[in-house]
Amino acid sequence: MGQAIPLSESGHNLPKFFSAPFDIQHLTIRTAVLPMYNKEIQTWTDWTTWLPAAAEAISQCISLTQHLTLSINIGLRTYSDLAEIDFSPLAILGSASLSIPHIDLYVHTGILPSALTRAELISLLEDYEDIIRSINEGVLVIHSEKRIPE
Amino acid sequence: MRVSLEILDLILGFLIPHRETLIACSKDQVLFPIVKRHLYYHVIVHFGSNNRRADTNYPFKPDRLSKLLSEDPRILNYVKILQVQFKGDPLLCMRTFKLELDKFAKTLVKFPVLECIIITSPGDSDWCFLSEAFQDALENRLSLPTVMEIHFLHFADEILPDLNCKNNLALSGYFSTPGQFRSLQQFLPLDPFYRLKPYPLHRWAKSHIKELRSLRCVAPVGGGLAELLEVCSGTLNELDIDFENASRKF
Secondary structure (H helix, E strand, O other), X not given: OOOEEEHHHHOOOOOOOOOOOOOEEEEEEEEEEEXXXXXXXXXXXXXXXXXXXHHHHHXXXXXXXXXXXXXXXXXXXXXXXXHHOOOHHHHHHHHHOOOOOEEEEEEEOOOOOOOOOHHHHHHHOOOOHHHHHHHHOOOEEEEEOOOOOO | XXXXXXXXXXXXXXXXXXXXXXXXXXXXXXXXXXXXXXXXXXXXXXXXXXXXXXXXXXXEOHHHHHHHHHHOOOHHHHOOEEEXXXXXXXXXXXXXXXXHHHHHHHHHOOOOOOOEXXXXXXXXXXXXXXXXXXXXXHHHHHOOOXXXXXXXXXXXXXXXXXXXXXXXXXXXXXXXXXXXXXXXXXXXXXXXXXXXXXXXXXXHHHHHHOOOOEEEEEOOOOOOHHHHHHHOXXXXXXXXXXXXXXXXXX
C-alpha cells in the first residue's frame, strides 16, 4: 500500500469551530483511517486518514473542554498494515493533556482476534514524550480494541 | 382468575412493539376498547408504493388513516408516535407525494398529544419533496409541548436530518455529489444557516438550537459549525464531531 493521504494535503483545511469562548464538558471526536481500493488495478493502494482533521479539531478545543474522547477506527486488512499508518497527528494529545484533565483514547481495528494491544499502541506512540507522560500520569487512558460506549 | 383492567392495560402496553399480537387481540370484542389505545400508540403512514402485506409494521395509506380518524376522532388521542415514510424515487413520485402530503397536512395538525415524530425520506432526497403545506403542518406539530423526540432520517444534502430530541440535536448529512472519498473538494459545505433559511421547518429547528445541550455533527469540514455553536453556547455541554461516519458515506 502507498502513503496515507492526510486531510491537510488534500488542500482542504478545517474551518474554525469556535469563534466565541466556549465551555464544553465533554468533547468526542470520532475519526478513521481507512484503506482505499483502486478498482482499475484491483488492489488496495492508499490510506485515507482523518487523523489530521481530528488533530486540528482537538487543537481548536484544547482550552475549552474538561473531558476529551477520541475514537479511531482503523480499517486494517492485515496486522502488517499498521506499519503504514502515520500516527504523528496524535502528537496533539500530548499538548492537549496539559490542559484537558481527562482524555480517553479508543482505538479499534476490526481485526479478530484483537490485533492491537494497549502495549503495541503505546509503542507506536513512544516517540511522543508528552503522550507517554500523560499515560503515566493517568490523564490519557487508552482503550485498545474498544469502541466508545454509546 | 380475573385480571384487573389496569394490569391488562399494562400488559398490552408491553405489546406495542408487537403489532401483530395487538391486532390479534383487537379482534376480541371485549379486549378491543382496551387494545385500541395501544394499537394506535405508534402509527406509520406510508406514502408511495408498498407491499403492505409483507410489512409487519402495518403502515396506513394516508387516505385510509385520514378516513379512520374522521370516523373515530378518539384515535387521535392515542397516537404518541407518528412515523411518516416514503417509498419510490422522489424525482418520479414528487408530484404524487406533494398532492398526498398537501392532503395529509390537514390530518397531521389534528394529532394533539404526539410525543415523537419520525420522518423517513425516500433516500437521498432533500426537504424540497415535502410540500409547503406539509412542512407548515409539521412545524406546527413540532411545536407541541408534548413532542420530545424527532427523527428526520435519510435526508440528502441537508444539515438537519436527525433531530433526536429538542435538547439533543444530531447533525448529519449526505452529500449531493458522490465521488472520490479522498477529494474533500467534493464535499458540499456544511452551512447550517444557509440551509436553515428557506423552509418553515428550519425556522423551527433554528429556534431550538438555542436550547441544545448536546450536539453531534458529522464531518464539519465545510464551515458553519462555528455559527451553530455560537447560537447554543449557553447550553451546550457535549459536542461530538464525527469524521468516521462521514467517510462511510462514500
